[in-house]
Amino acid sequence: MALSPHSRRDFLNPKTLGRLAATLTGGELAPPQSEGAGEGWLYKFRREAMATRFEILIEVIDADLAPVARAGLDRIDRLEAQLTVYRDTSEVCGLNRSAFEAEVAVEAGLFELLGLSRALWEETEGCFDVAVHPLLVAWGVFKGPRRTPSPEEIAAALEVSGMDKVVLNPERRSVRFSRPGVGINFGAIGKGYALDRVAEEVRAGGLEHFLLHGGHSSVLARGSSTWEAGWLVTVVDPTNWDHPVAKVRLSNEALSTSSERLETLLAGETSHVLDPRTGRPLEGDLFSVTVKTPSAARAEGLSTAFLVMGLDKTLEYCKKHPDVGVLAVRRSPQTDGVEMVHAGIPEHSLEALL
Structure with missing residues (x-):
């Protein structure tokens, strides 16, 4: 998922990043969704951390709280210094x-x-x-x-x-x-955890309506944008980043996607995802899994787990946990294309595009 230059509410594929005319550094005004729109202007703030890009979007009417947004992103630097396995001092x-x-x-x-x-x-x-x-x-x-x-x-x-x-x-x-040589690595949950902590910090500073994303794969929304209820996020086909498969509306919720790499899917290569139970590359039936739940850390962790679990066990999990919704993309058994399967996401929050 990545920010679209056409809709400041939507997350699209990484290819569109190169088409953005301006990079967003200290805080920059983004235009409305369409020409002539009277509302929808946003401020964006960016931070490079955890080998990815974090951004927070706030409403123009909250411009006086821009220092709060920047201070929230400062929290990510401190979390990276604590959680990384690439710095001996962490x-x-x-x-x-x-x-x-x-x-x-x-x-x-x-x-x-x-x-x-x-x-x-x-x-x-x-x-x-x-x-x-x-x-x-x-x-x-x-x-x-x-x-x-x-x-x-x-x-x-x-x-x-x-x-x-x-x-x-x-x-x-x-x-x-309990054994020597054990090691912790938060690579599959750290970005989501950072989003949760940043959201806590900026809300404590007075921001109530904002959208956060980390690495274009994990998103956390609070409140609503000025022109509609919630925030709209677009999920793309992992085999073709130009094709969206669904739009999901978020309010006080998080969304996270785990997927096979595009080159892996196109070439039929061995998965880059490891099954922690076997220590070997995943042999699953899913191309990507998107999870919707209140916590960004939980959403990121579950999206990784569901990719390993496969569709049937994922759907069983969602039945037992009503606060968890899932949108899975897999190869269609009937065609050479892909199909989407979803559960636990209310109809008013989901627009299926496949």
Whole structure:
């Protein structure tokens, strides 16, 4: 998903990014949706962090709160410094180094994120797992180059992977690893967590209506835009970024998409997504999964898990969790094209385009 130059409410494919005439740095006025529109002007603020781009969109009538929006984006820099596995000074790197040798007390927000990650791991029967850093190292996902490890290397990485080897102590707000070599990596949930924290900060500063996105794959909306109820987000066909498959209206909700890479789908190559249960590339039936739920962190984590779980188990999960909606894109059994399957998203919030 990416920002469209034609509709400031919509998220479209990454190809359209290159067509944007102006980059949005310290805060820039974006034009209305269409020529002659009397409303719909927005301010946008951008921050590069977590190897991606974060943006917050606020209404022009809230221009006096622009410092609040910028301060909210500052929070992302602090979160990256805490959560990244690419800086030895981060709290997560310190945890990975020390949590087998001794119990490690962690910051409250980090402990909350670990608790959410454990809950998602349990709910998805291991299809979502942040304790997979050894597997990411084995496959060259961490720092590269990408490689195919031997069966013995995969088995060795699996021995020290998995949330079952992470012990959380709520009373001490501490973490302990049950085996040496275990490692945490929040790559599949960190952007969503950052969006949730930024939203908390800017709302505390007085902003009530805004749209946040991180990496054009996770979106969080609060309140409404001035010209309609909620904020409209467009989901695209992962095999053709120029073709939207649905529009979803968000208000006080988040949306996150996980998908196979376009080159993987077009070439029929091995998936770039690892199944944390097997340590091997995913062999699933889904091209992309978009999840709608109140929390951006939960939406991002579940979109990753559902891609691994497959359609049937995903639909079962949504039946048990009414606050979770899903929109899945897969190859059509009847044609060479794609089809969309959705559940848990109210009709008034969804416009199917397939």
